Amino acid sequence: MDAAATLIAELVGHGVRDIVLSPGSRSQALALAAVRAADDGHLRVHVRIDERVAGFTALGIARETRMPAAVVCTS
Numbered sequence: 050m051d052a053a054a055t056l057i058a059e060l061v062g063h064g065v066r067d068i069v070l071s072p073g074s075r076s077q078a079l080a081l082a083a084v085r086a087a088d089d090g091h092l093r094v095h096v097r098i099d100e101r102v103a104g105f106t107a108l109g110i111a112r113e114t115r116m117p118a119a120v121v122c123t124s
Contacts, residue, residue, distance in 0.1 A: 053078035054085070061091045065119050067110045069095045071103040073123030080121060100124065 056079065060068070068083045070076075087094040095110070097103040100122045107118040 050078050050082070053082040057082040057086050057092075060119050061086060063117070065092060065117050066114070067093045067095065067107070067116070067118040069097055069103045069107040069110070069118060069120050071097055071100040071120065071122035075123040076121050083121060 057068075068087075070080050070083060072080050083092070083094050086092050095103075095106060097106050100120075103120050103122060107120045110118040
């Protein structure tokens with residue numbers, strides 16, 4: 050969990066303001082860390098069940114905001 054929180058903090062520190070989650074059991078720690086950061090107001094979390102949709106959602110967010118967006122998925 051500490052490593053996940055550190056990774057999310059690094060992403061936020063490098064300008065990521067949106068994270069798209071495609072949840073799975075292996076990405077649980079990253080998802081929880083992202084939601085915690087969102088609760089603290091550091092970023093927005095978008096949930097998409099399908100990983101391809103998550104990727105395209107992040108691409109669209111990045112294109113519109115001109116800021117990087119991250120995708121968290123298990124595969």
